[in-house]
Structure formats: C-alpha cells, structure tokens
Amino acid sequence: MPELPEVQTVVDDLNKKIVGRKITDVWFDWPKLIKKPRAAVFRKSIVGAKILKAKRRAKNILIYLSDDRLLLIHQKMTGHLLIGKWEIKRQGTGDKEQVIPLEPKAVVTDPYNRFIHLIFYLDDGRMLALSDLRKFAKAILGPTKVIENLPELIGLGPEPLDPQFTFIQFAEIIHKEKRKIKQVLMDPTVIAGIGNIYSDDILWTAKIHPLRPANKLKPAELEVLWKAIRQILQKAVKLRGTSTSDFRDTEGKEGGYTDYRLVYQREDEPCARCGTKIKRLKVGGRSAHFCPKCQKLR
DNA sequence: ATGACGTCCTGCCTGC
DNA sequence: TGCAGGCAGGACGTCA
Numbered sequence: 001m002p003e004l005p006e007v008q009t010v011v012d013d014l015n016k017k018i019v020g021r022k023i024t025d026v027w028f029d030w031p032k033l034i035k036k037p038r039a040a041v042f043r044k045s046i047v048g049a050k051i052l053k054a055k056r057r058a059k060n061i062l063i064y065l066s067d068d069r070l071l072l073i074h075q076k077m078t079g080h081l082l083i084g085k086w087e088i089k090r091q092g093t094g095d096k097e098q099v100i101p102l103e104p105k106a107v108v109t110d111p112y113n114r115f116i117h118l119i120f121y122l123d124d125g126r127m128l129a130l131s132d133l134r135k136f137a138k139a140i141l142g143p144t145k146v147i148e149n150l151p152e153l154i155g156l157g158p159e160p161l162d163p164q165f166t167f168i169q170f171a172e173i174i175h176k177e178k179r180k181i182k183q184v185l186m187d188p189t190v191i192a193g194i195g196n197i198y199s200d201d202i203l204w205t206a207k208i209h210p211l212r213p214a215n216k217l218k219p220a221e222l223e224v225l226w227k228a229i230r231q232i233l234q235k236a237v238k239l240r241g242t243s244t245s246d247f248r249d250t251e252g253k254e255g256g257y258t259d260y261r262l263v264y265q266r267e268d269e270p271c272a273r274c275g276t277k278i279k280r281l282k283v284g285g286r287s288a289h290f291c292p293k294c295q296k297l298r
Numbered sequence: 299a300t301g302a303c304g305t306c307c308t309g310c311c312t313g314c
Numbered sequence: 315t316g317c318a319g320g321c322a323g324g325a326c327g328t329c330a
Binding site: 001077078134136195196285286287 | 322
C-alpha cells in the first residue's frame, strides 16, 4: 500500500536511475490501466520521449518528459514501479503472455514480477515496469499543463512535509472538519499523501483516538498531532517505506519502516507505551489500529 | 456537508 | 483436501 513515504522512495529512485533516458517502446497487457489517451495513442505519443525528472504530489508519481509531456502514475494499493530487465514470452497456444524477469537479481526474485502489466523500454536496455496485482493502478499521459491541472491534482490538500505546511495552516484545516480524525487524515483533499498505515501510527504517537471528531480536538492535541504527522512521515521516508503487505522499491526491495510500525497491523500485540493489547476497528470502511488505553475516546 | 455504500480487482485466508 | 465466500483497500461516484 504505497503512501507518501513509499511513493517518495520510488520517485527518488526514478530520479537517481532513469533521468536522461529515452523511452524506446511500450508493452502492456491490461489497457485499462492506461486512462488517457487510449492505449494505442498512448504508445505512439510516449515513444521517443526523454525522461527529465520525477516528482511526487500526494501519492501520484509525476514523470516529466521532453516536449512538454507529463506521465502521471498512481500505484493505488498494489502497484509497483520496478526497474530492471524482463522478457515477454508467449505462453502455449493461447495469446497469453508471460513476463520473465532477467536482472538485476533483486528484481528477478521479486514476487510481484508476475503481475507486471505495463513496461516502458529505455534506450540503455533497462525497463521501467508497472506491476499491479489488483489492477487498480492508473497511468495518464498528456501535455504538462493539462495533467497538472487535472482535478485529482488540483483538488489535493497541502503536502505535510512541505516547510510551508505550518501548524497554523493545519489547525485551520482541521477546525473545519466535523468528521472523525482518522478519516480526515486519510482524505487527500485535506492533507496529501497520508494513508491507512501512517494515519494509525500518527494517531498513536499523538495519543488521539481515531474516532474523535476533528474539530473537537484541543489546541494542545492539535499541535502534538501536527508534530506527529511530520515526525512519522519523515522517519518512514528515511527508512524507505513500509512493506507490511506488498510495497517494494524499484529494485524489488522491502521498506525499513515495517519493523518500526507502532500499531498498524499489530492487532492483539502489546502497545509499546503501556502494554495494552492493540485493538482494531472500522472507520469509514477502513481498518484503524489503536491502543484503547493511550488513545481515549472520552 | 456528511455518511454509507458501490466500483474497480484478485490473492489469500477462513470455514465447512 | 477442496471449494466457496469474504476480505482488503485509494480514490471516485452515487444516493440518501
């Protein structure tokens, strides 16, 4: 489940590894991943493009290309961007194709190779592949201005790790929200990039119950919460994300935050502060993990 | 404005 | 052992 730290890890990898490369071809076996333009046009308009830089906005990966083109990739829950080499083989008599990993070693052993549905061939022989078990991921290509002005980017809230994301700004946003704080933290139009994993750990750190109405939080609590958001996300970025389920970096390696998780997917384990068993409940259809003793509903 | 639920998907887990 | 059914879940759409 890539959230801000995982997407940042991928974007950093892209900037380190494939800037300056030219896209020489495209392969896909699930055209629905490509939202715009339609798949055939997508291929035509991206071949020949040079990769200039990668950026992250919320959980969106923005790959800036030559000739004012921009490629947006959202990994949703099970999407992975991998860099390596693969071979496409036809399977038996049907038209089914199989993606066979060749190198590097980490990618060869990555269990998510079998879900690769989109490959960009690069001019140095390597490839950028999008694997996605659940096929929820999306790719959109278009003129930079058009993509940058898509509602899903324009409508996003502030970036929590941006120096301009001040406590004042945070308090103003939260004050307007009557919804439960857990839902508010996960709403990308309120604050960008926080998902289920980090909202749970952030709330535990701030000792705030996930069901507390956002606008009922006291100023002191809000300040602790604001600090927790930045502290947890910074730590997770440094550790290259969390791989509780399936996140991998562009080499297929797991993230280091997995072992530092405070409550996420630790139901029935002892709270690191007080030893109470971590509980799980549903908030807006999503699971929330918390310590019933440290995080009081009141 | 808010909540509740449906949509897209499929590997994995549970229970019989 | 095998099979059916349910679950997870980001963002968006729909309906009350």
